[in-house]
Amino acid sequence: MSTQSAQAEPAPTRAPFDRFVAVIPAGGVGTRLWPLSRAAAPKFLHDLTGSGSTLIRATYDRLKPLAQGRFLVVTGRAHETAVCRQIPELDPNDLVLESEPKDSAAAIGLAAAILHHRSPDTIMGSFAADQVISPDDVFQAAVREAVHTAAVGTRGKIVTIGIEPTHPSTGFGYIRGGDALEVPGAPSARAVAEFVEKPSLEVAEKYLESGEYLWNAGMFVAPVALMLEHLEANEPELHAGVTEIAAAWDTPERDEVAARVWPSLPKTAIDYAVAEPAAAAGDVAVVPGAFRWDDVGDFAAIGRLNSAREDNNVTVLGEGARVFADSASGVVVSDTKRVIALIGIEDVVIVDTPDALLVTTKEHAQKVKGAVDALKASGDTDVL
Amino acid sequence: MSTQSAQAEPAPTRAPFDRFVAVIPAGGVGTRLWPLSRAAAPKFLHDLTGSGSTLIRATYDRLKPLAQGRFLVVTGRAHETAVCRQIPELDPNDLVLESEPKDSAAAIGLAAAILHHRSPDTIMGSFAADQVISPDDVFQAAVREAVHTAAVGTRGKIVTIGIEPTHPSTGFGYIRGGDALEVPGAPSARAVAEFVEKPSLEVAEKYLESGEYLWNAGMFVAPVALMLEHLEANEPELHAGVTEIAAAWDTPERDEVAARVWPSLPKTAIDYAVAEPAAAAGDVAVVPGAFRWDDVGDFAAIGRLNSAREDNNVTVLGEGARVFADSASGVVVSDTKRVIALIGIEDVVIVDTPDALLVTTKEHAQKVKGAVDALKASGDTDVL
Numbered sequence: 005m006s007t008q009s010a011q012a013e014p015a016p017t018r019a020p021f022d023r024f025v026a027v028i029p030a031g032g033v034g035t036r037l038w039p040l041s042r043a044a045a046p047k048f049l050h051d052l053t054g055s056g057s058t059l060i061r062a063t064y065d066r067l068k069p070l071a072q073g074r075f076l077v078v079t080g081r082a083h084e085t086a087v088c089r090q091i092p093e094l095d096p097n098d099l100v101l102e103s104e105p106k107d108s109a110a111a112i113g114l115a116a117a118i119l120h121h122r123s124p125d126t127i128m129g130s131f132a133a134d135q136v137i138s139p140d141d142v143f144q145a146a147v148r149e150a151v152h153t154a155a156v157g158t159r160g161k162i163v164t165i166g167i168e169p170t171h172p173s174t175g176f177g178y179i180r181g182g183d184a185l186e187v188p189g190a191p192s193a194r195a196v197a198e199f200v201e202k203p204s205l206e207v208a209e210k211y212l213e214s215g216e217y218l219w220n221a222g223m224f225v226a227p228v229a230l231m232l233e234h235l236e237a238n239e240p241e242l243h244a245g246v247t248e249i250a251a252a253w254d255t256p257e258r259d260e261v262a263a264r265v266w267p268s269l270p271k272t273a274i275d276y277a278v279a280e281p282a283a284a285a286g287d288v289a290v291v292p293g294a295f296r297w298d299d300v301g302d303f304a305a306i307g308r309l310n311s312a313r314e315d316n317n318v319t320v321l322g323e324g325a326r327v328f329a330d331s332a333s334g335v336v337v338s339d340t341k342r343v344i345a346l347i348g349i350e351d352v353v354i355v356d357t358p359d360a361l362l363v364t365t366k367e368h369a370q371k372v373k374g375a376v377d378a379l380k381a382s383g384d385t386d387v388l
Numbered sequence: 389m390s391t392q393s394a395q396a397e398p399a400p401t402r403a404p405f406d407r408f409v410a411v412i413p414a415g416g417v418g419t420r421l422w423p424l425s426r427a428a429a430p431k432f433l434h435d436l437t438g439s440g441s442t443l444i445r446a447t448y449d450r451l452k453p454l455a456q457g458r459f460l461v462v463t464g465r466a467h468e469t470a471v472c473r474q475i476p477e478l479d480p481n482d483l484v485l486e487s488e489p490k491d492s493a494a495a496i497g498l499a500a501a502i503l504h505h506r507s508p509d510t511i512m513g514s515f516a517a518d519q520v521i522s523p524d525d526v527f528q529a530a531v532r533e534a535v536h537t538a539a540v541g542t543r544g545k546i547v548t549i550g551i552e553p554t555h556p557s558t559g560f561g562y563i564r565g566g567d568a569l570e571v572p573g574a575p576s577a578r579a580v581a582e583f584v585e586k587p588s589l590e591v592a593e594k595y596l597e598s599g600e601y602l603w604n605a606g607m608f609v610a611p612v613a614l615m616l617e618h619l620e621a622n623e624p625e626l627h628a629g630v631t632e633i634a635a636a637w638d639t640p641e642r643d644e645v646a647a648r649v650w651p652s653l654p655k656t657a658i659d660y661a662v663a664e665p666a667a668a669a670g671d672v673a674v675v676p677g678a679f680r681w682d683d684v685g686d687f688a689a690i691g692r693l694n695s696a697r698e699d700n701n702v703t704v705l706g707e708g709a710r711v712f713a714d715s716a717s718g719v720v721v722s723d724t725k726r727v728i729a730l731i732g733i734e735d736v737v738i739v740d741t742p743d744a745l746l747v748t749t750k751e752h753a754q755k756v757k758g759a760v761d762a763l764k765a766s767g768d769t770d771v772l
Contacts, residue, residue, distance in 0.1 A: 039727070326768065330759055331752070343423070343744040343771045345759045348752030352733070354745075360727040361740060363747060368715070368732030375714055375729045384710065387727045 016125035016227075020155035023127045024225075026071035027115045030060055030079040030087060030133035031105060036302045036369070038376045039360035040337050042388055048133035049086050052300050053309045054321055059300075060133040061090045066140050067131060070147055076100060076119065077133075078111045097254060103266055108222075109277035110269045113235050113242055116228040117250030127154045129225040135299050136309055142295040149291045150225035152189035161185075161289040162226040162234075162282050164196065166218025167297045172208035175301060177201055177220040177275075179290050187289075196288040199280050218292055221299070224279070230287060234278045242277065245269045302369035303353040303362075307335045318346060322356075334366065360387040400509035400611075404539035407511045408609075410455035411499045414444055414463040414471060414517035415489060420686045420753070422760045423744035424721050426772055432517035433470050436684050437693045438705055443684070444517040445474045450524050451515060454531055460484060460503065461517075462495045481638060487650055492606075493661035494653045497619050497626055500612040501634030511538045513609040519683050520693055526679040533675045534609035536573035544611035545569075545673040546618075546666050548580065550602025551681045556592035559685060561585055561604040561659075563674050571673075580672040583664050602676055605683070608663070618666045626661065629653045686753035687737040687746075691719045702730060706740075718750065744771040 034047030041047040048060040078100040119126040150163040166179045182195035211217035236243040252261035310319045318329045322338030332346035339357040355362040418431030425431040432444040462484040503510040534547040550563045566579035595601035620627040636645035694703045702713045706722030716730035723741040739746040
């Protein structure tokens with residue numbers, strides 16, 4: 005009944021949750037969170053919510069009840085020690101280190117290929133290490149529906165988890181839902197009609213009003229075989245490369261093959277390499293997530309996410325922070341033990357680190373990236 | 389012709405400038421300039437004008453052509469090393485170290501007593517170490533007139549140098565000038581009708597309009613004998629104490645006597661102990677100073693005093709400062725080598741030191757003292 009794919013496999017016999025492995029791509033510097041987040045200490049290695057956990061640890065803990073120890077983490081070589089310190093229980097064979105950044109298609113493609121080589125019927129769930137989600141149980145319920153949907157039929161589905169929009173954001177891509185899919189165990193699963201790029205405010209308002217659109221948070225659950233089928237169709241060179249590395253992964257040749265092949269891989273986003281063409285082919289479903297989701301895109305988000313820790317209208321983040329505020333409001337992120345005195349200043353954003361200080365306003369928080377670019381241009385790269 | 393004083397001396401025979409010694413009181417933490425200025429590193433030990441000189445060194449250099457090596461510096465014991473580093477040419481016997489602060493009457497009274505013990509006809513000129521003055525030649529011309537006026541007649545005069553007001557300040561006391569004195573070499577010397585306290589804005593505007601008032605900058609030139617005469621009349625205990633210390637100053641007993649007597653001295657201001665009663669007795673004159681004068685009362689002053697060093701509307705002070713500004717204006721004082729990025733923030737005042745950071749606005753710069761008081765109350769005294 006279904007068309008045979010290039011990656012054709014016997015129909016899976018294991019139960020959906022026995023096939024599930026959580027993949028955590030931990031990349032991206034988080035430039036808009038400079039100087040807290042930077043090349044040597046990217047966003048996912050910080051506790052940005054005052055929870056006591058770094059974002060990557062919170063991501064791991066949130067997935068633990070679903071993945072039950074089956075994880076694959078993909079990150080830059082520079083972060084090996086920090087990631088191992090955050091997730092000491094991670095098997096070294098389940099830590100994929102990129103010698104250089106190659107964008108999401110290579111990172112997720114390699115994860116899919118390694119998991120496929122180990123067990124072709126694996127269902128991967130990919131969740132970025134630097135997002136803030138709550139409450140966990142609502143998130144986990146959505147992932148459960150997504151796993152059931154991903155396992156449907158012989159080939160399964162690539163299932164995105166779309167976020168129910170709370171405002172007409174122009175900063176995210178959107179997913180337009182289609183017909184309900186009637187998958188057992190996944191009552192809210194629907195087909196994906198299309199992915200759409202970041203809209204104008206006017207368009208975003210229409211999306212919000214229609215009730216048909218969800219935010220694309222880049223979270224998906226999918227059979228690795230189906231992922232690789234679409235990757236092969238759209239990016240054959242990339243597919244061949246990750247397949248070659250994956251074949252060597254659990255052998256003594258891993259480092260040699262990875263060192264030779266990885267640098268040659270093309271850089272592209274998983275959206276173009278897999279998600280959009282798969283949606284056009286009718287292979288993508290969506291499960292709406294009613295949980296609170298924040299990609300912590302700038303320091304204004306820190307204020308939103310830490311409303312509980314307000315002192316005198318100033319949100320303070322940082323364990324050793326000693327903040328004194330008089331007629332002031334805003335956000336202070338402290339990575340030092342210095343006394344910080346704010347006097348008569350409103351909606352300020354202060355990020356205090358040992359070698360760099362940022363002072364801006366909530367309104368201008370999005371412009372931090374420009375400052376980082378300018379510092380790069382001026383040669384002040386020691387603090388980037 | 390003149391009334392005989394309690395400190396009666398033979399009429400001086402030396403020429404006025406041979407009798408002149410410059411006294412530099414270097415006290416006061418400069419709380420309104422925290423965290424740059426603080427107990428361990430008070431205002432006078434900083435270069436607040438970007439000139440390359442600390443305020444105390446600039447004060448010394450400004451007086452050098454007049455004093456020709458005859459100086460007395462009064463400061464706290466904690467600042468001995470720093471002051472010696474700033475003025476290496478200072479004779480150790482000309483450095484008066486206070487074991488505890490005793491306000492201006494004791495500091496200036498002891499200076500007067502030491503100089504009187506060494507040479508009773510001395511004319512002292514007292515100039516605080518933490519004021520900014522320019523140009524030097526206009527200042528020096530005013531001091532020359534003041535020295536001629538101080539030397540007039542047998543007893544001489546206590547001569548204040550009053551600043552020609554440029555705006556109706558409510559932050560300074562004022563001096564009302566009286567009749568011209570017709571002193572040879574001091575064409576602008578006048579009697580002082582009265583000293584008046586800091587006025588309301590309305591009153592200050594009237595002062596400015598009348599043209600009769602000058603700012604009291606606390607600068608004066610006076611025969612030490614006349615100073616001590618008034619001190620004895622108004623603060624006999626204080627006078628006796630400083631006389632006892634002065635008698636022992638150039639002997640091996642200096643430390644023993646100072647340690648015993650100094651802590652017992654009453655705390656009061658030279659204005660009450662000498663200047664105001666002397667003015668009432670007709671012993672005070674004033675020479676107007678047309679030079680630019682700033683007591684650097686807060687960080688807004690730093691902006692005024694450093695207008696030449698503006699970069700992108702941000703005044704930057706600090707040798708190692710690495711400031712990046714985007715759509716920002718204000719003052720940055722850096723005592724670190726950190727990169728400081730300002731984005732979209734106007735009229736901000738940032739003072740960055742190794743253990744404390746202040747963020748405020750020019751408008752609120754005067755409120756820094758309140759923050760320091762609050763830090764003291766909360767026990768965060770390590771950064772004060």
